[in-house]
Amino acid sequence: xxxxxxxxxxxxxxxxxxxxxxxxxxxxxxxxxxxxxxxxxxxxxxxxxxxxxxxxxxxxxxxxxxxxxxxxxxxxxxxxxxxxxxxxxxxxxxxxxxxxxxxxxxxxxxxxxxxxxxxxxxxxxxxxxxxxxxxxxxxxxxxxxxxxxxxxxxxxxxxxxxxxxxxxxxxxxxxxxxxxxxxxxxxxxxxxxxxxxxxxxxxxxxxxxxxxxxxxxxxxxxxxxxxxxxxxxxxxxxxxxxxxxxxxxxxxxxxxxxxxxxxxxxxxxxxxxxxxxxxxxxxxxxxxxxxxxxxxxxxxxxxx
Amino acid sequence: xxxxxxxxxxxxxxxxxxxxxxxxxxxxxxxxxxx
Numbered sequence: 001x002x003x004x005x006x007x008x009x010x011x012x013x014x015x016x017x018x019x020x021x022x023x024x025x026x027x028x029x030x031x032x033x034x035x036x037x038x039x040x041x042x043x044x045x046x047x048x049x050x051x052x053x054x055x056x057x058x059x060x061x062x063x064x065x066x067x068x069x070x071x072x073x074x075x076x077x078x079x080x081x082x083x084x085x086x087x088x089x090x091x092x093x094x095x096x097x098x099x100x101x102x103x104x105x106x107x108x109x110x111x112x113x114x115x116x117x118x119x120x121x122x123x124x125x126x127x128x129x130x131x132x133x134x135x136x137x138x139x140x141x142x143x144x145x146x147x148x149x150x151x152x153x154x155x156x157x158x159x160x161x162x163x164x165x166x167x168x169x170x171x172x173x174x175x176x177x178x179x180x181x182x183x184x185x186x187x188x189x190x191x192x193x194x195x196x197x198x199x200x201x202x203x204x205x206x207x208x209x210x211x212x213x214x215x216x217x218x219x220x221x222x223x224x225x226x227x228x229x230x231x232x233x234x235x236x237x238x239x240x241x242x243x244x245x246x247x248x249x250x251x252x253x254x255x256x257x258x259x260x261x262x263x264x265x266x267x268x269x270x271x272x273x274x275x276x277x278x279x280x281x282x283x284x285x286x287x288x289x290x291x292x293x294x295x296x297x298x299x300x301x302x303x304x
Numbered sequence: 305x306x307x308x309x310x311x312x313x314x315x316x317x318x319x320x321x322x323x324x325x326x327x328x329x330x331x332x333x334x335x336x337x338x339x
Binding site for chain 2: 016020048109
């Protein structure tokens with residue numbers, strides 16, 4: 001066996017379990033699981049705790065499957081970008097075909113399991129989220145338009161709707177509001193990252209808004225989205241899904257998010273964008289944590 | 305090194321498979337008892 005064949009054959013065999021876990025994008029998965037769990041908690045219904053746990057597991061596995069398929073398709077641009085070049089496929093630790101197979105199998109298992117164990121509406125929504133992320137965002141929009149993450153963001157907004165559907169078996173205005181909340185949050189969240197990673201995206205030829213339209217236009221768009229998000233985040237309170245503690249907190253958090261966008265607008269360096277990216281994660285986490293706390297008996301129930 | 309990685313992967317796959325089967329059993333029991 002020559003050196004060449006040795007290095008080729010060792011790509012997949014040298015993979016560790018942690019490499020396959022990395023394919024599932026665990027950090028993205030954690031927020032997806034959390035928002036899905038929030039949908040489940042907020043929805044009215046009495047799903048058996050085991051079936052609720054299975055629903056959350058299916059959302060987690062479905063999100064992971066999307067991540068693995070995304071890493072398979074984007075392996076060429078991942079190899080160019082410094083943020084992603086250490087991922088298992090560009091680093092040569094996992095074969096592309098292995099990652100694709102892993103993702104597809106997990107996607108089928110998660111959707112099938114959701115349908116059999118919980119209900120087929122939740123399974124259909126989970127399948128839609130996976131297909132939207134893979135086909136619409138990854139394969140179609142990401143490399144073609146600066147609006148990629150605006151439309152593609154819909155995939156990440158599905159989890160609370162899936163959670164709601166798992167609990168109730170149907171949809172309504174409330175889960176759509178939760179969907180819209182994440183949908184409107186995604187652009188300022190992602191563009192904050194794209195602002196301080198724009199050189200990376202430009203190198204890989206990905207038409208992110210800061211690359212195509214420049215930082216000024218991006219910062220203005222970010223500010224507009226945070227302004228649109230402010231009243232939207234109050235809707236769960238107005239619709240009676242959440243209480244006053246949520247409502248007041250959403251106002252404070254929304255104002256801080258707008259303030260972060262204003263700071264980014266005036267800051268010629270990347271510093272404010274980095275801080276806004278970190279805050280955006282905290283913002284969404286706290287909003288959904290408050291939604292959950294509102295429904296958890298003994299937590300905020302007496303205050304709201 | 306490669307052998308150790310492969311063994312770890314095989315064990316992980318076996319554990320995942322067993323957990324999956326156990327989950328299917330648990331879900332079946334819950335659904336059959338009207339959960």
